[in-house]
Amino acid sequence: xxxxxxxxxxxxxxxxxxxxIAARKTYGAGYRKLDAYSPFxxxxxxxxxxxxxxxxxxxxxxxxxxxxxGAYTLQWWINTISYPVNIGGRPFHSWPSxxxxxxxxxxxxxxxxxxxxxxxxxxxxxxxxxxxNVPRFEFASRDRFFIVIFSSDKNYDAVRTRQFLxxxxxxxxxxxxS
Amino acid sequence: xAKATEVEVGEQKAPVIxxxxxxxxxxxxxxxxxxxxxxxNGWLFGLAICFLILQWFTYAVCLLFYxxxxxxxxxxxxxxxxxxxxxxxxxxxxxxxxxxxxxxxLLRQSWRNSINRFAEAMTLFAVxxxxxxxxxxxxxxxxxYWLFPYPNTMTYWPNFRSPLVWDVxxxxxxxxxxxxxxxxxxxxxxASMRDQTTNKAVKFTYGLxxxxxxNSVRHWNRYETAYLLLxxxxxxxxxxxxxxxxxxxxxxIVPGWHTTIFPxxxxxxAIYSGFAMVLVLAIPIRKFYDIEDFITQRHIENSAMVxxxxxxxxxxxxxxxxxxxxxGGDPYETFLRWNRLHGPYAGYYYGLLFTNLIVPQVLWxxxxxxxxxxxxxxxxxxxxxxxxxxxxxxxxxxSRDFLNSSFGMYYPTRYDWAIFMxxxxxxxxxxxxxxxxxxxxxxxxxxxxxxxxxxxxxxxxEVHS
Numbered sequence: 244x245x246x247x248x249x250x251x252x253x254x255x256x257x258x259x260x261x262x263x264i265a266a267r268k269t270y271g272a273g274y275r276k277l278d279a280y281s282p283f284x285x286x287x288x289x290x291x292x293x294x295x296x297x298x299x300x301x302x303x304x305x306x307x308x309x310x311x312x313g314a315y316t317l318q319w320w321i322n323t324i325s326y327p328v329n330i331g332g333r334p335f336h337s338w339p340s341x342x343x344x345x346x347x348x349x350x351x352x353x354x355x356x357x358x359x360x361x362x363x364x365x366x367x368x369x370x371x372x373x374x375x376n377v378p379r380f381e382f383a384s385r386d387r388f389f390i391v392i393f394s395s396d397k398n399y400d401a402v403r404t405r406q407f408l409x410x411x412x413x414x415x416x417x418x419x420x421s
Numbered sequence: 422x423a424k425a426t427e428v429e430v431g432e433q434k435a436p437v438i439x440x441x442x443x444x445x446x447x448x449x450x451x452x453x454x455x456x457x458x459x460x461x462n463g464w465l466f467g468l469a470i471c472f473l474i475l476q477w478f479t480y481a482v483c484l485l486f487y488x489x490x491x492x493x494x495x496x497x498x499x500x501x502x503x504x505x506x507x508x509x510x511x512x513x514x515x516x517x518x519x520x521x522x523x524x525x526x527l528l529r530q531s532w533r534n535s536i537n538r539f540a541e542a543m544t545l546f547a548v549x550x551x552x553x554x555x556x557x558x559x560x561x562x563x564x565x566y567w568l569f570p571y572p573n574t575m576t577y578w579p580n581f582r583s584p585l586v587w588d589v590x591x592x593x594x595x596x597x598x599x600x601x602x603x604x605x606x607x608x609x610x611x612a613s614m615r616d617q618t619t620n621k622a623v624k625f626t627y628g629l630x631x632x633x634x635x636n637s638v639r640h641w642n643r644y645e646t647a648y649l650l651l652x653x654x655x656x657x658x659x660x661x662x663x664x665x666x667x668x669x670x671x672x673x674i675v676p677g678w679h680t681t682i683f684p685x686x687x688x689x690x691a692i693y694s695g696f697a698m699v700l701v702l703a704i705p706i707r708k709f710y711d712i713e714d715f716i717t718q719r720h721i722e723n724s725a726m727v728x729x730x731x732x733x734x735x736x737x738x739x740x741x742x743x744x745x746x747x748x749g750g751d752p753y754e755t756f757l758r759w760n761r762l763h764g765p766y767a768g769y770y771y772g773l774l775f776t777n778l779i780v781p782q783v784l785w786x787x788x789x790x791x792x793x794x795x796x797x798x799x800x801x802x803x804x805x806x807x808x809x810x811x812x813x814x815x816x817x818x819x820s821r822d823f824l825n826s827s828f829g830m831y832y833p834t835r836y837d838w839a840i841f842m843x844x845x846x847x848x849x850x851x852x853x854x855x856x857x858x859x860x861x862x863x864x865x866x867x868x869x870x871x872x873x874x875x876x877x878x879x880x881x882x883e884v885h886s
Contacts, residue, residue: 263878279638282444282613283868284645287876289638297639299646317570321578328580340582343665347590350658354598354651358605361647365640368632375635381616383636384609386444 250373250421251277251393252404253380254413259285262388265411266291269390272407276396280374280389288388299361306356307349314348315341373421391419435722437532438870439714447715447867451610451860452617454710463709464853471850478843481836482557490560492836499819499831504558506811507841509666510694511551512592513687513807515599516659517695518544522602523655526648532723534866535715538610539706539855540699541603546851547698548596550844555588557840584668591665598658602651605644608634609865663691670814676753677761677818680745686738693731693777694807696724697800702852704797706861715862722791728803729784735810736778753823765830766817769809776806 256262259281266279270293279288289295318341322328327335362368374380374391383389390413392404408416442450485492495502518540525533556562568589570579579586611631618624634640667687670678700721707716746758761770780802789795821828855861868874 259876263876280636283865284641289642297643318581326578343587344590347594351594354654357647357650358601361643384613384616385448
């Protein structure tokens with residue numbers, strides 16, 4: 244599929260610090276369509292490429308609220324409207340006994356929302372991605388750090404961008420075929 | 422508060438990760454256990470034994486489904502026999518895994534990073550064992566879905582005022598959240614395994630499971646948020662699960678059950694037995710799989726100290742139970758106290774006091790606390806003790822409640838034993854398989870324990886455009 248064009252340029256770095264400095268310089272040079280890769284979470288690296296906030300917490304909150312109100316409403320509806328059972332004249336809407344199921348469903352829905360929300364925002368599952376075409380990229384899960392500038396960036400230029408990345412102290416720069 | 426990276430430790434404490442490791446050696450060492458280590462005879466032998474026990478279990482369960490719960494020793498008055506004892510015991514064991522993965526995550530106890538993976542696996546398998554018992558206990562296990570609220574032609578709904586229904590919701594939520602927590606933690610490591618292997622089929626399988634994880638920092642950012650949120654959600658969840666389990670008892674009016682101390686006392690007991698199981702698994706695993714660099718003396722000692730602390734909370738529970746029996750002045754509660762100490766099951770009660778209270782006190786001695794063999798034996802002792810505790814709560818209270826005319830004895834049958842032992846076999850077989858197919862220690866989380874994982878770049882160097 245190499246004839247389909249170039250997805251971007253990939254630069255490899257050996258240490259966290261080298262990658263963070265390079266990422267800041269890349270962002271500072273005006274590149275906006277870029278991504279960085281690291282074998283473990285590095286907060287500074289995502290900050291450096293201008294990725295500060297994510298929507299996972301909001302999705303989790305919405306899921307939790309839905310679970311909470313849904314579970315309580317269901318119990319209220321069952322016990323007062325659909326299936327009221329008179330036990331010695333006790334109230335149908337006996338809210339203290341509904342708290343536990345409401346709590347558990349809040350946790351369940353917010354937990355699943357956080358997980359599936361995270362996967363959805365990350366666009367996973369995604370079995371194929373152009374970055375996997377670079378053989379060195381398998382080190383991204385091991386001990387190397389990568390920065391990719393996508394060819395869709397308005398400042399992207401096959402020659403100048405490559406020179407720029409090489410100037411950042413990358414141990415190697417490779418074209419990512421798409 | 423402790424700093425996130427506690428690589429620098431005092432002279433007394435063993436390090437959380439042995440010196441000399443780099444990102445690459447961590448990846449190699451953990452991945453090679455699964456990818457390159459040959460299948461040993463010891464592993465095959467262990468799995469074979471567990472598999473045999475599992476067949477025994479399958480036989481007993483088939484017979485149970487065919488003939489009904491009559492093959493068990495349960496009777497009236499003791500309608501809750503081994504099934505409930507084992508259910509509570511197993512679910513308690515699971516709690517240590519969530520404690521390690523969620524509560525210690527929130528408390529920034531970074532030493533947890535090397536034991537959380539297999540502790541979570543332990544949780545999953547223990548909850549799976551626990552979940553089987555209430556279903557077996559139903560009598561008509563194929564109708565278990567009646568427990569869930571769904572529109573049906575019988576126009577009936579579950580009774581949401583019953584602790585047994587609360588239990589269904591608590592345990593299924595716990596199982597689901599434990600499963601996703603464990604799986605989410607595995608995704609980056611599955612990607613590592615995919616990148617480490619050269620075998621096409623293995624690469625494909627791990628690749629499929631990793632869902633195309635490519636270590637992008639954007640993904641990591643969202644991942645960290647989701648992981649932290651799950652930790653925050655699993656913390657109240659784990660405390661609620663054993664609380665709800667204790668409601669199964671304390672909402673009832675049976676002497677010895679109807680007490681408000683049950684929820685905290687059950688939760689502490691759960692963590693107590695759970696850490697015992699963590700040690701029973703960790704001590705042989707680190708030895709046979711040669712990962713003493715990652716599961717160090719520090720982890721072993723910390724777990725022993727958690728056990729000692731929770732053991733004292735449990736002891737406090739016993740003491741207060743006895744005090745309230747006396748202080749409450751209720752004749753049935755007074756009788757329960759007498760019955761525990763002098764009744765037909767008194768031997769079990771003394772056994773419980775010995776195994777759960779007296780023996781673990783040797784953990785105060787540092788030499789014993791840091792000796793793997795001793796610690797292994799003490800952990801087994803605690804597991805037995807906690808099982809006895811559940812036996813006493815369930816059986817002693819039920820066998821002699823209010824009326825002398827309805828007193829009775831409970832004798833477990835061989836099918837009770839077969840199913841209990843069978844779940845032990847099931848649990849151990851799952852652990853054996855887990856060790857061979859998945860990374861038993863979290864690769865990506867372990868890397869964050871190395872000092873070179875921390876960026877030292879000052880914020881001032883930021884280049885403004």
